[in-house]
Amino acid sequence: MTVLYKSDPVRGAIWAERFAKLAPDIPFRMWPDVGDPAAIRYLLAWQPDGLAVTLPNLEVVFSIGAGVDQLDLSRIPADLPVVRMIEPGLVHGMVEYVTEAVLAIHRDLFDYAMQQRARVWQPIQLHPAASRRVGVLGLGMLGTAVLERLRLFGFPCAGWSRSPREVEGVECFSGDATLAAFLARTDVLICLLPLTDATRGFLDQRIFGALPKGASIVQVGRGPQLVIGDLLDALDRGQIHSAVIDVTDPEPLPVDHPLWTQPRVRITPHIASATCAVTAVDAVLENVRRHRAGEPMIGQIDRARGY
Template sequence: MTLLYKADPERGKQWTRLFADKAPALSFRVWPDIGDPAAVRYLAAWQPPEDPARTLPNLEVIFSVGAGIDQFDLSGVPDHIAVVRMVEPGIVEGMVEYVTQAVLTIHRDLFDYAAQQQQRVWRELPVRAAASRRVGVLGLGMLGSAVLERLRLFGFACAGWSRSAHSLAGIDCYAGAESLDAFLARTDILVCLLPLTAATHGLIDAAFLAKLPGGASLINVGRGPQLDQQALLDALERGHLANAILDVTDPEPLPPAHPFWTHPRVRLTPHIASATRPETAVDVVLENIRRHRSGLPMLGQIDRARGY
């Protein structure tokens, strides 16, 4: 029985060492050195090979090495092959850190202070209490729930929206399309943590942004194609939105002439909000292999109908 790794080769070296230490009885190979294709039961990949069932005829499970699976072409993965997204502590911790600093950057007026610094202006701005700032998170999965739990500790008025109903202590939870407008109307800092699906592609468009209060800000750590970039630029130009912090764009990277690069109210980072940590990711994969061999549900197994 073989686990095949197909992602960043440098990380593959770390995975190789970790699997040798933690599961020496398991055959571990790094693409393109697949050995006997018929022996491969498990694939850990950023993107599977084309027609994985033909390339690896006895493949049973594909593990995403990232938190999402939108980079997979599921139409090429037969239904008998389970698909599992990465659910590991390092991804959660990284996302909580990133979103917390992004919210605090906006809350403590660091965009304005950066502009003042460029102009050599030394002027205090009024400090708002965190309780007066309403933060809203789109997506109440593993990442969204963890982010809200941390932000709540700062005293922010926190709410979350998801397609299905959730209940989180100290968080106002909204569910379903019928509650989305009310959720947006009460949100000063909007954080997008939704998976990329057909339903969320292009979701954050001009009409969507118009439902936020004047002066609101956007943090997008979901996926680039969820955002209409021109709609965001227009909203910033009109002053309806104050700031945007974007860790994801479409495409990645942006063309050199794209206005986001130089916009004074946009901060860009190169899709680094959170990353899989090999040390903990290997433990999760091994646990899921144990579960799979025992006929138990795997952590992070996706629902094909939902796409996540």
């Protein structure tokens, strides 16, 4: 029962060390050192490409990221389980990033940055957190963790998802029929949706127009979800006050792209959260144990839904 790793070799060295410490009985190999293809039961990869079909006894494909949209599922046999990464490092990183972004918006740091460039010393009236309504698109593991943290600051928090969810202290909306009501009560919109056919181009003029005038967005979902032309127009009109963007389409963002020069846009290079190799190994080993015991694996995707 061999595990094959196919991703960044520097991080892979940490994976190999952790596997050797916690599961010395499980052979761990790093692509392209495949060894005997017939011995491989588990594949850990960011983009396995066509590798899955070349391993005759492969039993599970693990994504080393929180999402699976980077995988070409058509190149992974339909009977193979695909499992996305759920581990504490990913959650903690996202909570930190989104919390800082919301607080930067709430404390008017975009405006103060513009004043600093103009050498203007002018206090802006501070509003209490209770008056700044936060809304999260996507109530999965990351969205729920973000809302649980933001609640502690006193922000009125709401979340929207395709199917009904319950989160303590959070007003939950579900389905297309409630989307307009969710947006109408949201001053800071955080996108943590997975990338699917339904969410591609989701953040467009329709969404921006349904938000209160002067709302802000934090885009930490996936780049193709954001219609950048619509965002630029909404910024120009003041419908959107500011935007924190960690994911773009394409990535990297071209040097001549208009987003770079927008004074009310902050761009980071897809760094909101990343898999922590140490805790990720623990998560994978737990799922390997579950798989061998015939138990449900944590993070196994619904192939029909794409997440």
